[in-house]
Amino acid sequence: MKKIIITFCLCAGICFVSKAQGNLQFSQVKYIHLTGGGVLSYAIVDTFDIVVPANRIWKIESAVANGLSSGVPTDFASEVAAISLDGVLISSTARGGYTMNRPLPIWLPEGTYKLAMVAFTSATSKGHISAIEFIITP
Numbered sequence: 001m002k003k004i005i006i007t008f009c010l011c012a013g014i015c016f017v018s019k020a021q022g023n024l025q026f027s028q029v030k031y032i033h034l035t036g037g038g039v040l041s042y043a044i045v046d047t048f049d050i051v052v053p054a055n056r057i058w059k060i061e062s063a064v065a066n067g068l069s070s071g072v073p074t075d076f077a078s079e080v081a082a083i084s085l086d087g088v089l090i091s092s093t094a095r096g097g098y099t100m101n102r103p104l105p106i107w108l109p110e111g112t113y114k115l116a117m118v119a120f121t122s123a124t125s126k127g128h129i130s131a132i133e134f135i136i137t138p
Contacts (some may be wrong), residue, residue: 003057004087011091018056023137023138024135024136024137025134025136025137026132026134028132028133028137029132030129030131030133031128031129031130031131032085032128032129032131033126033127033128034046034048034065034115034125034128035126035127035128043086046115047114047117048111049113049114049115049116050085050112050113050114050122051108051111051112052111052112052113052133053093053107054103055136056106056110056123056133056135057107057108057109057110057133057136058065058134059107059108059131059132059134060085060104060105060106060129060130060131061105061136062106062129062130063090063091063106063127063128064082064083064091064092064101065081065082065083065091065092065093065117065125065126065127066081066125066126066127066130067092069120079093080092080093080119081118081119081127082117082118083115083116083117083127083128083129084115085106085114085115086113087114090102091127092107
């Protein structure tokens with residue numbers, strides 16, 4: 001009985017002393033459209049910084065890259081397109097219709113991240129990233 005009371009007191013004390021990380025409150029949906037036309041056999045089509053503000057967090061739900069031929073999506077074309085986040089490949093469409101996606105979701109805490117759409121062809125490439133922004137509340 002003495003051990004149970006001591007264990008209960010320790011657990012209760014830890015619960016009152018420890019602090020949680022906060023709650024997440026929905027803020028908005030983010031849709032980032034990437035597009036461009038390459039003129040080389042290897043070209044970065046579109047690149048920019050994503051800034052997740054302080055006390056915010058992003059949950060990337062989808063990332064899609066697609067090679068296009070004459071503006072029409074081609075599942076089995078020779079075009080290759082990819083999306084990278086801070087130099088890590090998160091989505092690509094390769095020859096023969098092969099698609100690679102990093103396991104989603106990807107959580108991004110506050111900070112700045114480099115997003116790039118890469119085309120390995122002279123065709124137009126398009127892609128998008130869909131994310132949900134949350135506010136961290138105490």
